Amino acid sequence: MEASLPDPQSRPQGPPRWLKLLGGLLLLAALAFGLLAWWAGRLLAPAAPGATHETELEVLPGWGAYEVASALEGAGLVRSGRVFSLYLRAAGLDRSVGEGLYSLSPSLSTPEIARRLAAGGRVRTVTVVIPEGFRAAQVAERLAALELGGPELGALIADPGDLRPAFVPEGVGLEGYLFPASYELPLQATAEGVLRAMLSRFERVLTPERRAKLEALGLSVHEWVTLASMIQAEAGHYDEMPIIAGVFLNRLELGMPLQSDPTVAYGLGKRLPELSALEGDLQRDHPWNTYTRTGLPVGPIGNPGEHALEVVFHAQRTNEDGEPYLYFLHGLGGEFRPNLTLEDHNRDIELFLRP
Numbered sequence: 001m002e003a004s005l006p007d008p009q010s011r012p013q014g015p016p017r018w019l020k021l022l023g024g025l026l027l028l029a030a031l032a033f034g035l036l037a038w039w040a041g042r043l044l045a046p047a048a049p050g051a052t053h054e055t056e057l058e059v060l061p062g063w064g065a066y067e068v069a070s071a072l073e074g075a076g077l078v079r080s081g082r083v084f085s086l087y088l089r090a091a092g093l094d095r096s097v098g099e100g101l102y103s104l105s106p107s108l109s110t111p112e113i114a115r116r117l118a119a120g121g122r123v124r125t126v127t128v129v130i131p132e133g134f135r136a137a138q139v140a141e142r143l144a145a146l147e148l149g150g151p152e153l154g155a156l157i158a159d160p161g162d163l164r165p166a167f168v169p170e171g172v173g174l175e176g177y178l179f180p181a182s183y184e185l186p187l188q189a190t191a192e193g194v195l196r197a198m199l200s201r202f203e204r205v206l207t208p209e210r211r212a213k214l215e216a217l218g219l220s221v222h223e224w225v226t227l228a229s230m231i232q233a234e235a236g237h238y239d240e241m242p243i244i245a246g247v248f249l250n251r252l253e254l255g256m257p258l259q260s261d262p263t264v265a266y267g268l269g270k271r272l273p274e275l276s277a278l279e280g281d282l283q284r285d286h287p288w289n290t291y292t293r294t295g296l297p298v299g300p301i302g303n304p305g306e307h308a309l310e311v312v313f314h315a316q317r318t319n320e321d322g323e324p325y326l327y328f329l330h331g332l333g334g335e336f337r338p339n340l341t342l343e344d345h346n347r348d349i350e351l352f353l354r355p
Contacts, residue, residue, distance in 0.1 A: 048076070048106035057102045059121060065094040068117065077104050077113060084110050093118045100124070123186045130183070130198075132305030133232045135266070136175040139303065143194060153191040163195055165203065167221035176225040176300025177202050205306055213313045226296050228304035228312055233262035233272075236330055238307055243325055243338045245315035250324045258290035266301035329353065 055075050059068055065088045073081030088094040093114050100121025104113055126146055130139055140154045156163065158173040168177060179201040185194060206221065214224050227248060235241045251258050265275045267288030275281050282291045287298035318324050319340065327345035328338040331352030339345040 046107050046109050051105055051107040054103045054105045057104055058124065059097060059099045059102065061099045065089060068097055072113065077106050078110055088114055125184045125186055128183050128185060130178065130180045132180040133302045134180060135302050136173065136178060139178045148185055148189050149191040149194045153194065156191045156195060163192060165199060169222055172299050176229050176303055178303045179205065180303055180305045205309060223296055224312060225304065226300045228308040229300035229302045230260050230263060231311060232304040232308040233302055234260060236334060236336065240336045241308060241311040242314055242316035244328060245311050246317035247325045247328055249315050250317055250326055255294055257294050260290045263288045263290045263297045263301055
């Protein structure tokens with residue numbers, strides 16, 4: 001009996017060729033995608049995963065994704081500047097990177113660095129110290145040496161316009177109100193920005209308590225600053241200031257000329273050592289000459305510090321016997337000599353001011 005053969009048409013059929021081809025393509029695509037993901041992950045990974053240091057990077061105004069990416073790669077903060085630039089665009093952050101300073105570590109991944117850049121950087125600053133007693137012209141010179149404020153700074157000090165605080169009289173500049181202190185200012189600070197910073201510091205000194213004390217003394221803010229600037233200019237040391245303040249307040253009360261050499265020098269545009277009595281400087285009348293005029297000069301002769309401003313409220317007006325101080329001088333050796341009478345003052349001139 002012969003065995004029957006299976007019908008060829010009844011054999012199990014394999015997957016169609018097109019399906020096999022599709023499967024192969026999908027497998028290749030998966031492999032390619034996996035390889036691409038591995039490659040991208042490697043390029044997006046930290047440039048130095050174990051790094052503990054930070055590098056300061058400055059993003060300059062006008063920089064785009066390309067410049068930022070190139071700077072990052074050059075600083076060793078990313079593995080590939082090109083990949084970083086592509087990532088910024090893909091993440092929609094290419095227009096979000098702000099100028100400024102950034103402290104970045106090569107242990108950060110590309111996405112982490114991108115997020116920090118999008119958050120904005122610190123402004124590059126410079127420290128400027130304004131000493132007590134500096135004149136406005138000296139303040140402007142120091143700021144100009146650091147390229148702060150621009151060419152309009154001097155003009156704005158002389159005529160502050162809308163910057164003028166309410167306590168500064170119309171028609172006068174900001175001499176006296178450029179508060180001596182250490183300032184941390186942006187490198188790109190404008191003249192207005194610089195002056196606002198200084199005026200803000202002065203306003204912090206002008207407390208309600210001090211305003212009340214000024215009212216009790218019968219002084220305006222401008223008169224207070226003017227008097228303090230004279231005390232600042234006359235004093236060789238802080239401990240001399242109370243008696244100097246007392247002398248000036250006593251003379252104001254008695255209607256005596258204040259006879260302060262620094263005021264005369266200021267009005268003539270001179271430094272104090274340049275002042276010459278022999279050339280008649282003390283007799284040249286001008287709004288700051290406290291020899292030819294009584295009362296306070298028309299305005300401050302410098303920018304007084306907080307100590308000089310405060311000492312106006314703590315003036316030592318008399319000696320232990322209650323007698324008013326009316327005179328003082330500094331000897332050639334720096335001696336501070338306060339006196340009650342003109343006779344004693346003239347005696348000290350002979351003793352301490354004659355070579």
